[in-house]
Amino acid sequence: MEKILTKNVGKPNSQDIEVYLGGGGYKALEKALGMKPKDVIAEVKKSKLVGRGGAAFPTGLKWEFTRRESAEPKFIACNADEGEPGTFKDRVILLNDPHLLLEALIIGGYAIGASKGFIYIRGEYYREIETVEKAVEQARTKGYLGDNILGSGFSFDVQLYKGAGAYVCGEETALLESMEGNRGCPDCRPPFPAESGFLGKPTAVNNVETLCNIPAIMINGGEWYSRIGSPDSPGPKLYCLSGHVNKPGVYELPMGITLRELIENHGEGVKGEFKAALPGGVSSCLLANLDVKLDYKSVARAGSMLGSGAVIVINEDTSIIDVAKNTMEFFARESCGKCSVCREGTRRAREILTRFANGGGKAKELDLMLELGEVMYDTACCGLGQAAMNTTASAIRLFREEFEQKVRK
Ligand SMILES: Cc1cc2nc3c(=O)[nH]c(=O)nc-3n(C[C@H](O)[C@H](O)[C@H](O)COP(=O)(O)O)c2cc1C
Ligand code: SF4
Incomplete structure (x- = not known):
């Protein structure tokens, strides 16, 4: 497949606007500015x-909802927090092709009727922040940002925000709270950010990778894009492959390749024997079937979620209880504490899993953890709490014997 998202990665000085322009950069913006915003959408x-970014919500619909709102001003915010463990794809674009993101963000701003865009980047991405800052300056100098862009009458500028290292601030409402200078705590919805986002104004929040598809869609058309990869959720996907594989990395492949193809053809196989994989980082359920297609619907049908496409491979030598315990340590630390079910649930689950890891589990606690997972899914305010038990619950369902061997006799 011809590369769409990473086509410039590896080119010398790919971050430079001249190199980007040399490869046809900002032509999609020119085209979009010649169209009506509703036609772009x-x-x-x-x-x-x-x-x-994880939720697989249709981008065109999100833009339409935001545009439709009567309140002004409107904003577009790019989510570059990239906090899900095992996810390291957005940084590849930020570092190598920042103008692709800027071009997409400007098109998004034009489509929804925003004159201001934000990029919320995780604070640890020092080099990425510097690279994007330079790109913004270059785009301003060349007239792609600022007043009356390319003589179209459309004005738009971009501001960067640096995150302070909280995973939950990748959740869109917590991200907006953080941008407003408040504590990064998710809000219960509705209202959704499209209706009431940054400073209470309509805001479209889009992931880096999502946005970077937009220039190719503008140039080649939506019809062309819809024929790439899986018909259910088309397009290219940046899969982050990590864990027990011989060649970890970020792979741009058509949506819907199988887990087996990804691991064997691109990751050069498992280090040791395959036991399971997390297809969407630590928020997803384990898959033990290598023939699952890696698109949103197929992974959901297999009982998990593709999320951000963070595929973590686990080999036979690994204790599944340790995997569950490690993920729960992460969630217990990162829970913002707003909902008692998430704040307390993740801590209690961590205690139970630590007991199992040390050979002191209680048999009845296995079903208790499954029940806790259901209650958290039903009642937690945001995706962190709703998904925190996914890895653990799937580990119990798929590898119950391993847990039973750790029950105190
Ligand atoms: C706990 C949590 C963390 C999240 N972290 C990120 C993140 O780092 N980057 C991201 O794009 N989306 C993240 N999301 C999803 C966002 O809330 C939101 O759905 C996404 O940014 C919307 O963009 P998209 O429609 O382009 O995917 C997270 C969600 C949750 C619940
Ligand atoms: S589910 Fe957890 S992280 Fe999300 S708002 Fe509630 S306490 Fe905070």
Whole structure:
């Protein structure tokens, strides 16, 4: 497949605007500015692009909802927090092709009627922040940002925000709270950010990878894009492959390749024997079947979620209880504490899993953890609490004997 998202990665000085322009950069913006905003949105809807940040919400629809709101001003915020463990794809674009992101963000701003865009980057991404800052300056100098862009009458500028290292601030409402200078705590919805986001104004929040599909859609059309990869959720996908594989890395492949193809053809196989994989980072359920197609619907049908596409491979030598315990340590630390079910649930689960890891589990606690997972899914305010038990619950379902061997006799 021809590369769309990483086509410039590896080119010398790919971050430089001259190199980007030399490869046809900012032509998609020119084209979009010659269209009506509603036609830009129609093209994105035709492409069937869905968000790559985790929730897989249709991007065209999100833009339409934001545009439709009467309140002004409107904003577009790019989510570059990239906090899900095992996810390291957005940084590849931020570091190598920042103008691809800027071009997409400007098009998004034009489509929804925003004059201001934000990029919220995780604070640890020092080099990425510096690279994007330079790109913003270059785009301003060349007239792609600022007043009356390319003589179109459309004005737009971009501001960067640096995150302070909280995983939960990648959740869109917590991200907006953080941008406003408040504690990064998710809000219960509705209202959704499209209606009431940054400073209470309509805001479209889009992931880096999601946005970077937009220039190719503008140039080639939504119809063309909808034929790439899986018909259910088309397009290219940046898969982050890590864990027990011989060649970990970020692979741009058509949506819907199988887990087996990804691991064997691209990751050069498992180090040791395959036991299971997390397809969407530590928020997802374990898969033990290598023939699952890695697109949103197929992974959901297999009982998990593709999320941000963070595929973590686990080999036979690994204790599944340790995997569950490690993920729960992460969630217990990162829970913002707003909902008691998440704040207390993750801590109690961590205690139980630590007991199992030390050979002191209680048999009845296995079903108790499954029940806790259901209660957290039903009642937690945000995706962190709703998904925190996924890895643990799937570990119990798939590898119950391993847990039973650790029950205190
Ligand atoms: C706990 C938590 C962390 C999240 N972290 C990120 C993140 O780092 N980057 C991201 O793009 N989306 C993240 N999301 C998803 C966002 O809330 C939101 O759905 C996404 O940014 C929307 O963009 P998209 O439609 O382009 O995917 C997270 C969600 C949750 C619940
Ligand atoms: S589910 Fe957890 S992280 Fe999300 S708002 Fe509630 S306490 Fe905070």
